[in-house]
Amino acid sequence: xxxxxxxxxxxxxxxxxxxxxxxxxxxxxxxxxxxxxxxxxxxxxxxxxxxxxxxxxxxxxxxxxxxxxxxxxxxxxxxxxxxxxxxxxxxxxxxxxxxxxxxxxxxxxxxxxxxxxxxxxxxxxxxxxxxxxxxxxxxxxxxxxxxxxxxxxxxxxxxxxxxxxxxxxxxxxxxxxxxxxxxxxxxxxxxxxxxxxxxxxxxxxxxxxxxxxxxxxxxxxxxxxxxxxxxxxxxxxxxxxxxxxxxxxxxxxxxxxxxxxxxxxxxxxxxxxxxxxxxxxxxxxxxxxxxxxxxxxxxxxxx
Amino acid sequence: xxxxxxxxxxxxxxxxxxxxxxxxxxxxxxxxxxxxxxxxxxxxxxxxxxxxxxxxxxxxxxxxxxxxxxxxxxxxxxxxxxxxxxxxxxxxxxxxxxxxxxxxxxxxxxxxxxxxxxxxxxxxxxxxxxxxxxxxxxxxxxxxxxxxxxxxxxxxxxxxxxxxxxxxxxxxxxxxxxxxxxxxxxxxxxxxxxxxxxxxxxxxxxxxxxxxxxxxxxxxxxxxxxxxxxxxxxxxxxxxxxxxxxxxxxxxxxxxxxxxxxxxxxxxxxxxxxxxxxxxxxxxxxxxxxxxxxxxxxxxxxxxxxxxxxxxxxxxxxxxxxxxxxxxxxxxxxxxxxxxxxxxxxxxxxxxxxxxxxxxxxxxxxxxxxxxxxxxxxxxxxxxxxxxxxxxxxxxxxxxxxxxxxxxxxxxxxxx
Numbered sequence: 001x002x003x004x005x006x007x008x009x010x011x012x013x014x015x016x017x018x019x020x021x022x023x024x025x026x027x028x029x030x031x032x033x034x035x036x037x038x039x040x041x042x043x044x045x046x047x048x049x050x051x052x053x054x055x056x057x058x059x060x061x062x063x064x065x066x067x068x069x070x071x072x073x074x075x076x077x078x079x080x081x082x083x084x085x086x087x088x089x090x091x092x093x094x095x096x097x098x099x100x101x102x103x104x105x106x107x108x109x110x111x112x113x114x115x116x117x118x119x120x121x122x123x124x125x126x127x128x129x130x131x132x133x134x135x136x137x138x139x140x141x142x143x144x145x146x147x148x149x150x151x152x153x154x155x156x157x158x159x160x161x162x163x164x165x166x167x168x169x170x171x172x173x174x175x176x177x178x179x180x181x182x183x184x185x186x187x188x189x190x191x192x193x194x195x196x197x198x199x200x201x202x203x204x205x206x207x208x209x210x211x212x213x214x215x216x217x218x219x220x221x222x223x224x225x226x227x228x229x230x231x232x233x234x235x236x237x238x239x240x241x242x243x244x245x246x247x248x249x250x251x252x253x254x255x256x257x258x259x260x261x262x263x264x265x266x267x268x269x270x271x272x273x274x275x276x277x278x279x280x281x282x283x284x285x286x287x288x289x290x291x292x293x294x295x296x297x298x299x300x301x302x303x
Numbered sequence: 304x305x306x307x308x309x310x311x312x313x314x315x316x317x318x319x320x321x322x323x324x325x326x327x328x329x330x331x332x333x334x335x336x337x338x339x340x341x342x343x344x345x346x347x348x349x350x351x352x353x354x355x356x357x358x359x360x361x362x363x364x365x366x367x368x369x370x371x372x373x374x375x376x377x378x379x380x381x382x383x384x385x386x387x388x389x390x391x392x393x394x395x396x397x398x399x400x401x402x403x404x405x406x407x408x409x410x411x412x413x414x415x416x417x418x419x420x421x422x423x424x425x426x427x428x429x430x431x432x433x434x435x436x437x438x439x440x441x442x443x444x445x446x447x448x449x450x451x452x453x454x455x456x457x458x459x460x461x462x463x464x465x466x467x468x469x470x471x472x473x474x475x476x477x478x479x480x481x482x483x484x485x486x487x488x489x490x491x492x493x494x495x496x497x498x499x500x501x502x503x504x505x506x507x508x509x510x511x512x513x514x515x516x517x518x519x520x521x522x523x524x525x526x527x528x529x530x531x532x533x534x535x536x537x538x539x540x541x542x543x544x545x546x547x548x549x550x551x552x553x554x555x556x557x558x559x560x561x562x563x564x565x566x567x568x569x570x571x572x573x574x575x576x577x578x579x580x581x582x583x584x585x586x587x588x589x590x591x592x593x594x595x596x597x598x599x600x601x602x603x604x605x606x607x608x609x610x611x612x613x614x615x616x617x618x619x620x621x622x623x624x625x626x627x628x629x630x631x632x633x634x635x636x637x638x639x640x641x642x643x644x645x646x647x648x649x650x651x652x653x654x655x656x657x658x659x660x661x662x663x664x665x666x667x668x669x670x671x672x673x674x675x676x677x678x679x680x681x682x683x684x685x686x687x688x689x690x691x692x693x694x695x696x697x698x699x700x701x702x703x704x705x706x707x708x709x710x711x712x713x714x715x716x717x718x719x
Contacts, residue, residue, distance in 0.1 A: 005549045075410070076546050091551045093543070095415050097438050101408035104400070108371070108420075111545060115368050115395035116417055122547065140408065143401040238619025 001072045003030045019047055023091055028074045032289075036066045036212040045071055045091040051082060054248030056255060057156055057238040060209040062088055064127070064154065068092070069215035069223055074123040075113070077106040079132035082163045082240075083156060100137030101129045103144035103153060110151045110194050123223050124151035130171040132159045138170075145199040150231040152222045154190065158240040162239070166243035173264065179245070189264070196233040197270045203229075204270040208237040208255035214267065225275050225280060237265040318605035320536035327366060330393050332647035333531040335366075338496050342489075342592060343533065347524035354517035357484045358423065358449055359384035362393075362526055366532045368418035369396045371409045375428040376461045378451040382423050403428040407435035407448070414444035415545040417537030419495065422446070425513055426453035429467045433474075439506040440475025440578050443542045443697040445498040445535070448505045449491060452612075452693055453513040456665075463693015465612060466678040468640065471666040475578040477507040477585055479593075480611040485637070487511050493592040495532060501539045503585040505578065512663060515613040525654045527590035582642050582649075589639060597651060601633035603657040606704060609635040609648070609673060614661045614695065621700035630704065637669075645676040657707060658683045661700050665690035 006024055008016050026043040028034040038044075045065040051058045061083075064124045068074050071092050080099035087094045097105050106126045113122040133141050133155040141153060160178055161167040168181035170190040177184045193206040203225040205218040215236070222232040239254045241247070246254055258265040271279070314664050321455055327333040341364070352360070358381040363369070370389070372382035389397035395418070400406035411419045424432060429450055429581045439446055452467050454460030469479055477498060481487040487697040490509045498507040511517065537544040589596065597675070608618040615636045622632045637644060652658055652673075660670035660683060670685030677683065687703045 001549070005548070073547055075416075075545050093545045093547045093551055095412070095545050097408065097411055097415075097442065098434055101404065101411075101435075104405040104408035105412035105415070108409035108414070108418075108544065109416040110412075111396045111398075112369060112413035112418035112420075113415030116546065139401055140405050159489070171620065234328070245544045 001057045003072060012286050019043075027091070028066075033143045033247060034066065034068075034071075036063045036216045039063075039066050046086065047089040047091070049089060052084065052248070054241055054251050055082075055238075056209055056241070056251040057082055057158065058086070060156060060215070060236050060238045061090075063209060063212050063215045064219055065090065065092070068123070068125070069217045069220055070121070070123060073120060074125060075109060076298045077102045077124065077126045079126075079128035079137065080163070081129035081132055081161075081292060082158075083127055083129055085095045086165075100132050100135075101140055102137060103149070104140040106151050107144050107147065107149045107152075107190045111148060119235060121227055123227065125223065126151065128153075128155060129162070130155055130157045130159065132175045134170040134192055141200050142195070145201050145231045145233070148200055150226050150230055152219075152226045152234065153196075154222075156218075156238045157235050158238050158243075159189070160240060160243055162240040162243055166240070193233065193235055193268060193270065196231075201231045201233045201270075202226075202272050202275050203232040204234075205268070206235040206265065208259045208265045210252055210255040210259060218269070221279055224276065225271070228278060229272075229275060251299050306512065315471055320538075322532050323533065327531050329366070329395065330391075330531070333364075333366075333529055335533040336530040337500075338493075338532060338592075341526055341530050342493065345526035345530055345552075347526050349522050350525050351522050352484070352570075352713075353380075353482055353520050354451070354487055354511060354707055355380040355384060357521075357523050358491065358517075360528075361488045361522070362421055364531050365421065365492055365495055366419065366528065366534050367394050367414045367421045368535070368560055369410075370394060370420060370421045371398060371400045371406045371413075372402055372422070373400050373406045373424070373428065375403070375425050376448070377453055377517045378423040378425040378428075381449065381451065381517065383446065385421070385423075403432035404435065407432040407439070409445045410448075411435060411439060411442065411444055414439075414446045415442070417535075417544045417546050419499075420444075420446045420534035421448040421449070422493075423449045423451065424492050426455045426461070426464070426467060430455055431468070432581035433470070436471065436474040436476055441574065443504045443540065443581075444506055445495075445504050446492065447494050447498060448506070448508050449487075449506050450510040451513040451517045452510055454620055456691060460480060460691050461513075463515050463613075464664055464690055464692060465512065465662065466664040466666060466668075466690075468508075469664065469666055470508050471508055471510075472640060472668075472672075475505065475575070475582070476504055476641065477503075477582060477639070479507065479509050479639050480511060481511040481516065482615050482636060483515065484523040487516060488523050488525070489593060492532065493589075495535070496592060497588040499535050499539075500585070500588050501541055503588065503717075504541050504579050505569050505585070510612070512613045560717050586642050587679065589642070593638060595647060596637070596639045596642065597647045598636040598638065599633070599651050600635075601631070602635065602651045603643055603654065604631045604633040605654075606630065606659070607633040607635060607652055607655040608659045608661065608700070609637065609652070609669075610661050611637040611640065611669060614664070616696050617697050618659075618661050618700055621704070622700045624697055625704055628701075628705075630705065630708070640669075640672070643672060643676075648673060649676050649678075652677060652682075655682060659700070659707075660685055660688075661695060661703075662686075662688040663695060664688060665688070
């Protein structure tokens with residue numbers, strides 16, 4: 001999308017809702033340096049959300065939207081669950097169709113956009129919960145990886161079905177007592193990051209959202225790699241504080257505890273050698289670009 | 304809102320996204336052709352081919368962007384032939400999905416992204432895919448699925464049976480039923496045009512009877528393959544094309560799914576009603592392209608047979624047999640189940656004393672649909688109907704009439 005397209009006709013300016021005016025005047029579409037640090041300083045692409053107070057998913061959503069490399073050319077595919085309550089209030093196109101078919105929808109979408117816009121990089125990003133990704137949608141998740149579909153899959157792993165009231169999911173820890181697991185879950189947490197690696201994903205990361213810098217970096221890596229190589233996968237721990245008996249302010253601690261040494265969410269990242277080389281090169285280019293921009297700014301200030 | 308349509312002279316107006324006569328984006332031997340010319344004026348040559356090959360020939364001229372395939376009898380051949388078209392460069396993309404639920408979701412994704420999409424399925428595949436169909440309609444995606452109908456029952460059957468069309472009736476899709484190879488060819492091409500009209504913009508199921516149509520050879524009149532339909536214009540959609548080429552706006556303050564209040568229920572209800580209204584609005588385009596939604600022969604007679612698909616072909620032969628015995632019978636062929644031609648059927652059958660509805664399914668659902676729109680519906684005999692792949696010889700249909708008239712039958716009925 002050309003940035004011009006979101007601009008408001010002068011004659012209609014007063015009629016547009018204030019949040020749209022802000023989006024045109026103060027959002028970060030087209031800004032190469034956009035990232036999580038813009039939060040609080042510019043208009044966010046998420047207007048508001050109806051998630052629970054203190055829900056780590058809400059901050060994950062904000063980091064992701066702030067860190068997309070090109071939101072003006074990004075389309076999200078979601079699924080049923082807590083995430084689907086947020087998408088209607090997000091300023092990028094997003095599709096919600098059914099529960100579990102998100103990677104199949106994204107496959108068709110990415111191919112259609114490739115046909116229709118052969119010269120523009122249109123990023124497709126799937127964002128769904130663990131029930132949608134690992135249980136009901138596992139076939140479609142994995143088959144899209146087998147086929148080498150060029151988009152990023154993000155799983156908000158809260159280790160249960162949150163939106164339906166805390167039932168057991170495949171990503172729940174073994175032994176956890178939940179609805180539909182009345183004597184505790186009987187089998188291990190599904191190792192989806194490893195499955196992703198073996199199923200054709202070129203870049204895989206598993207982490208919590210306690211460190212925004214890391215979330216931003218991982219997201220950018222995943223999207224850049226998906227453009228060039230093929231499927232990428234990010235699993236983010238976004239604990240459901242409501243269903244694990246935590247207070248609103250305890251989400252961050254829960255994430256920090258789980259990523260400490262020996263925890264379930266110690267940061268891990270898998271990538272192919274080709275991707276490692278590619279990302280190294282991208283980082284170097286990025287560094288050079290920023291250095292040149294800084295220099296130019298300095299020169300301009302001098303002049 | 305409505306496009307100008309001259310039903311009388313069957314002229315459809317309006318293609319602004321491309322120049323008619325321009326070379327196709329996919330195949331430079333093809334040129335974008337005004338559908339009016341392609342359907343009404345282009346010279347045709349007769350070809351003798353299977354229904355599966357007819358599907359291929361229709362798609363060759365349909366200018367689709369993408370197709371997704373999955374094997375299930377009896378549509379596998381057609382789906383593979385479309386793959387050959389892809390290999391020859393007739394479309395943008397083609398691949399095999401993992402199962403029909405995946406396939407229909409992939410079709411949805413491509414249609415959300417602004418592509419003209421075609422797929423095929425049958426029987427258990429239709430049922431596996433089912434959750435997608437009301438979603439397609441509710442999302443206003445003008446995808447075309449060709450349903451080559453077969454049994455869906457257990458024990459396993461791959462034989463012809465039309466029960467799945469019954470299940471599709473309330474999905475919000477347009478449902479057309481082809482009787483012959485020529486119907487199939489015409490319905491596929493014309494189906495795209497009707498389904499993509501901005502005030503219709505709904506998915507369409509072009510149904511045909513598996514094996515009877517897909518695996519038998521029939522003569523079909525084909526226009527030259529240098530002609531191809533103009534491409535779909537996603538920016539005429541009544542809903543936003545999900546390609547991030549228009550300004551993203553907050554769709555709603557809170558998702559309606561979270562609200563338990565009257566406005567939320569009302570929004571959901573009116574959306575569903577609008578889908579139904581769009582089906583009704585398709586009538587004017589459908590009539591302009593395929594003629595009246597029903598075709599009548601000798602409806603001044605006291606006994607009428609009414610049906611859809613190959614049941615009509617069997618009925619036609621039964622009527623000839625009954626004629627030999629001096630029993631005059633009229634015929635009504637239904638071409639579209641959605642929109643359902645209520646008024647047309649009521650009018651055509653107003654003077655009939657006895658109405659027979661031959662069907663290839665255990666439920667006899669078409670008879671129910673017909674009974675629902677007729678006064679004095681005790682005139683309707685819901686049959687004969689066969690199921691599970693049984694054939695319905697014309698003699699069986701003729702016997703049903705004779706039985707109702709208290710006449711001696713040929714004994715075919717007992718043979719099944």
